Amino acid sequence: MVILHRHEEWRISSWEGDQFAELPLEGEIRDLPSSLEWRRWDGGAGDLEFQLRPSFPEYPVIAKPTPALTISPGGHALFYIGIPASLEVYGQCDGTLRKLASLSTDSLSKSWHGDRSAGQVCYALRTRARRSFDPSDWPEHDIVVAVDLKNESSEAFLFDRLFLDLGHFSIFNHEGHLWSNACQIRISEDDEDGNDITYAPNPLDPASDAPEIATAQAGKARRSKIGSAFTSVIDIIP
């Protein structure tokens, strides 16, 4: 991504992959390739301040652990799921910071949570659903979401899909890694009404004291319900 302030306007160019891998981190305008595609916003001559803020993707995610894991009755399992952060670019316009663009740090495929007639758009996420946090094994642009699954049913539970609404998660910064507040999801015998999800105010250790850098988009909540969190409601029709 390149951010440029020129002729009283903000210009942002972004691309995917290694197309401009040789571009220096700092440089002159003449160093920029002419093939860059720009988006432009009007700003004043003295409007030079800009901010980059991390955020969750705009849609909920359906995380699919590969391989799936079976949780025994009464047992619980803690997973660390990495969700690629989006980067919100704010630029000063007439003295106030205004959101210019939101750029995803990774291309996520779309998915669908619901049946064929009604539902909501999600992002599909293949995750290793790691059981422990190792900083060296974690991309810096991924937000660490710790999910504790508690199987309160009397049968073993195959965890192969999780619909996660990200609205009540905040973002915290801990030693160069982004964390969200932790959550616990209860798996009960009868989950027709949805599964209970409880949000902790802070991330898990070692980031429990990390400062919050982005507040939850849908506001903070202690508990909520998520419908069909673990099972797709789409039937197979050839």
Next chain:
Amino acid sequence: MAAQFLALPDFIDPEFLRSAGGATVVLLVGFILLAITNKIAIEFVGPRLTPQGVMVLRKLIRYLGVAFVIIVALNQMGLNLGAILGAAGVAGIAIGFAAQTSLSNIISGFFLIGERPFELGDVIGIDGISGTVDTLGLLSLTLRTFDNRSVRIPNETLVKSKVVNVTRHPIRRFNLDIGVGYHENIGHVLSVLKNVAEKNVQCLDEPDPLIIFTGFGDSSLYVLLGAWCLQEDYGTLRNTLPRELKERFEVEDIEIPFPHRTIASGKAFGPIPIKMVDN
């Protein structure tokens, strides 16, 4: 002199003038009341109706209201409405025969509003014509085609024909039939299709893409890739998926064969005998 100047000419009947004035007042007040009624009805009932329901309700109030105001105005002018309505009854039969197509369209329009097979803004296809529903009137529907032509379709035709609503549901499947060479490993081809669908950002992860081996063709083995996408992504997916598939087939060296024909002589698949002949 002045009194003579102000006096009405003999050929104007003061009684007629009075009733005409009354009728004018009835028309003015009637049309104002009609506009107010229309506005109030749309404001109160409108939120519970679909856009085309609002459109039809507005037209219905307008047409019935105008007819009512005109009848009252004529009554005010002293015309014998009983005789007029009696004549209208006789004329109505004649007009009914003449206007049965229009009546059929109007009744069909009410069926369409009740059944709601499509809404304003939906993309529908009927008798080979596809486009966006622009207006739905008492007599007909106007379809805006993708090359921006306006097509009027009578409501009766809509009731009688098969109408395909393309945008009714939020997600849609794009089916792509592909032929691969007979020497290709079908398992490998199917896994490549799955991988290409997974990597395409418009292709939905759920519902799972449909990937099946569909049969033996004259020149190739046929496979089907049915990729689900959001309605608004359909055009993009239709552009990107075949291109990505072809590029990936080239990388994987999977052949998309041209139709070819094997010429054999007789029963066996041996070479065709060639005989040199001197001229």
